[in-house]
Amino acid sequence: MSEIRVRFAPSPTGKVHIGNIRAAIYNWLFARHTGGKFLLRVEDTDLERSTPEAIEALLECMKWLGLSYDEEAFYQTKNKPRHMEAVEKLLASGHAYKCERTSRDGKTGEVVMFKMPKEGVIEFEDIVKGRMAKKAEDIQDFAIVRSDGSPIFHIANVVDDIDQRVTHIIRGDDHVENTFKHICIFKALGAEVPKYGHLSMIVNQQGKPYSKRDGAAFVGEFREAGYLPEALFNYLLLLGWNPGDDREVLTKEEMISLFDLEKVHVTAAKFDLKKLQWMNGEYIKRLPEEVFSSELVNRAKLSGMVVPDGFDLKFLVSQLQVRTKFLNDIPSQVRCFFSDDYPFDEKAVEKRLKKDGVKALLLDLVERFSKVQEWKAPQLEEVVKALSCGNGMGPWVHPIRVAVSGRGEGIGLFEMLELLGREKTLARLEKAAETMAL
């Protein structure tokens, strides 16, 4: 058995759809699992959209997800001579013919048509869908060369697959019907027909193909929203495949060794953002502390913040990492630590500070906190505990939090105060008492 070779063949349009990248993921895993080659073919025949920028974006996206490809990237436009060579061959052997035609959008001219067999059944064993069959008579002859002389997808795709010696074509479900046509081209060209595996589509809640109207649909958008590539990769993989047991968060090694194309689902899967979000949180939790830490510093910097001298970053990280679902949430979570210019959440202020007695309470706390010997979370907690007389600390905790951080949520309150330090804490409590509390 010869080497397994699969390919990912996107048209670079600037944005990579999640359905498309899932096909790439499956191809990649299949290649890595079998020890075969994962090839990249850029189907750049649409000169309008296939700009260098679009190609760059595509490569960047694959790199981000860790979809490393073998050999050199193959550019479809560069293979045009071979496409036309194949067309000549088909013309010569009677598998194709020229004919005058008018296209849907009114173009008239001579095109080359592929001649479908008029009888018999075209069949193939789809690795994910099983036996597929279609009567040849149900498929019309179809164009393979435009009136302007350029080769059409069907012929280009098949010839490229022959030239790249692709053994397994793993692609979206929307290509099943094309497969019957393509098989005929392979045969007419005297080439070996590759194996096929068609992947179901990712659909929205209504069961329609998932598109940008349904939310983030392109890889770049998930990246910008603060998703980790590993989380997106893992989630997309699970949309139509599972290892056969209850494991869901998998390492790349596990994915590679467990992946089985035959166990990929035939049915369309609905995209569930909530589960992806959960998955992302799982990956953030698993991030090495120093990686999360530098990510935090970077994002703070990008938002115009600097870590103050002597700040206990490690402590902040330990508190923040478990509760971060999106890397993008980091700036708003750390602002109150790195800057005195932090925004106040209207609702939180209204609910916690604009209440009778809060002003007196905050001033009282300033008194009590200023007497604390050691500025550490447990000691600070003692102060509030004493005030609450063993009842819930809620009435004290909430106003303090809003006063010192501007928000109704965040890391543990006393850890927060410890990180802020005595000086800032007291100043902020006082200021809130003066300016906002009743």
Add this chain to the structure above:
RNA sequence: GGCCCCAUCGUCUAUCGGCUAGGACACGAGCUUUUCAUGCUCGGUAGAGGAGUUCGACUCUCCUUGGGGCUGCCA
């Protein structure tokens, strides 16, 4: 219209004829006697409908219904 494909909790799914139908997300309740989380415990919700094959069907067959794909000088 024609052709092809599909059908288990709200969602992703396990089950390759023996099921008291399991897990995860989401949701609800509780605990961790401070928020928000994390963690843990508990809970509800599923086999589209109808025939058949079989001792036995969610699993096999057929029909109905529902959904999707394709039907381009797009890819």
